[in-house]
Amino acid sequence: MIKLTNVVKTFGKVEAVKGINLEVEKGALFAFLGENGAGKSTTLSMICTESEPTSGEIFIDDEQLTFKNRKAFRQKLGVVFQDNVLDDLLTVRENLYNRASLYGKTKAEITERLELVSSMMGIEDILNRRFEKLSGGQKRRAEIARAIMHDPEILLLDEPTTGLDPKTRVSVWKIIDYLREELGMTVFLTTHYLEEAKDADQLAVIHKGKIIAEGTPASIRSRFSVDKIFFYEPKLAELQAIIEELGLPFKVTKGLMRVDVIKEDVGILAILNRTAGLYSSFEVIKGNLDDAFISLIKEDSND
Template sequence: MGNIIEVTGLKKSFGSLEAVKKVDFTVKEGSLFAFLGPNGAGKSTTIDIISTQLQPDAGEVIIDGYRLGQDDDRIRSSIGIVFQDSLLDPLLTVEENLQIRGRLYGRPRPELQAEIEAAAETAGVTEFLKRPYGKLSGGQRRRADIARALIHTPKVLFLDEPTTGLDPQTRKRVWEMVLKLQREQGMTVFLTTHYMEEAAQADYITIIDHGEVLAQGSPLELKNRYASDMLKIKPVNDVELTALLEELGLAFERDAAGIYHIALDSTAEALGILDRCRDNIANLEIVNGTMDDVFINLTGTEVRS
């Protein structure tokens, strides 16, 4: 599939602060794309620009074939946005909120009602359409927010930290719905999140900090490049294992529980080590590198919420 979003040479400053310094990335049509970065990285500014909410100082953005600055109305018709903070009226019912949103697109009443029903079904809000938005649980509100963004059947859905503040079970339900949109309907999903286990499900990831792109690739590519698997061994005899690791020239750390932590260049490297010390193993574990490791190694910090 081709690119549905192309960002080239994007720049934006606020006075002397360079929020975005020259960002380049592309998003494949129908993909789940994760855009990651700690607070202050330039992530929100970039999203505000490509969703037509903020004018860039330089650079080019093309969404669904439409050029930012020339075809902004067409871009807005092609995208849906779920903000971290809701835009819906707490005193109105979910259905009333969706009707108000839908009228902004100038749909005839019969067509609008059909679109509301379709969006409600997709987002799983049909059962509480008649309830005031302000009376809903956190997970129900988030699903209603997504239904709002789906009214006009966008080609690209922007999700700004869609599960922040939700309990694990509700997060799982919301996330299942997002994956269903992307996989079954072919919708392009542009995700920001502070949960690395969510980012690990993306097709492609771009990580930025200080207004610049640090790394791009699939989760597997990034983990292979920026994270190491870890072999943990609890030996029968500490002296023997220490001597073996030093002989092999392997860096290691021994924690307070007497477990040796050995960073691996690849998972397969563990086989040779274990073969050499098989009679000296009381317990062992191989821990795969994670997206948390990737993020920390690139930015020097955990994701800041």
């Protein structure tokens, strides 16, 4: 489990992370969603011990992480950064071997682990190629292989699919899903891609250094997005009277009324039952995570 308590990070007079609190369950896929510059990467850098919090506490499996004991914690953490860190001039095999040797593995252990990891990542055919010669997708797979060479319990991924084409992004996600579902790794993912966040077990939205929502993707969608009903060719006066009675916002254009279902105690089915016969047809558009994210950012920006 990962736990952050009142974690703050400042750079000079700039407060990049503003007292955030988080708990990531063991074995979960946790998505940390936010715009560029929101504080996602700064938070991840503190969890992976690259940066020290200005104040607050970070715990891994109920043990407090400090700069003094960070070496011990790094055994539990695998990190894939936004930018590639493997050596361009070395082969993938040489890169992975060198990285694994930093964790005190014997030559035999490294050789065995390298064979296993390269098979899992599907990179056996590129082991003897120089890193600089690889495609973007091959480089991402090699970077994930680097991050798990020491068999960590937690995988930290900082915008892992940024800059990749859709097909390659899908292949990278298949690898991430395998590591979590088959090997039981806890995965902490930072992203600004909503489609990557929607399948997470847990989700937190960060904006301007503070967490503005957290829960499951479904609960955040439900709480912060709005379902809409479109009534075509309405009997306007009668329909409008009912919608006003229900206290729901609406908009009328030529031959159409749009109703925003903003009240939890007024469901779509109840509205349709009350208004039956007052329109020629209707369409329901369910709110989604995109709507919720936009609504959250807009609301926080206006505070």
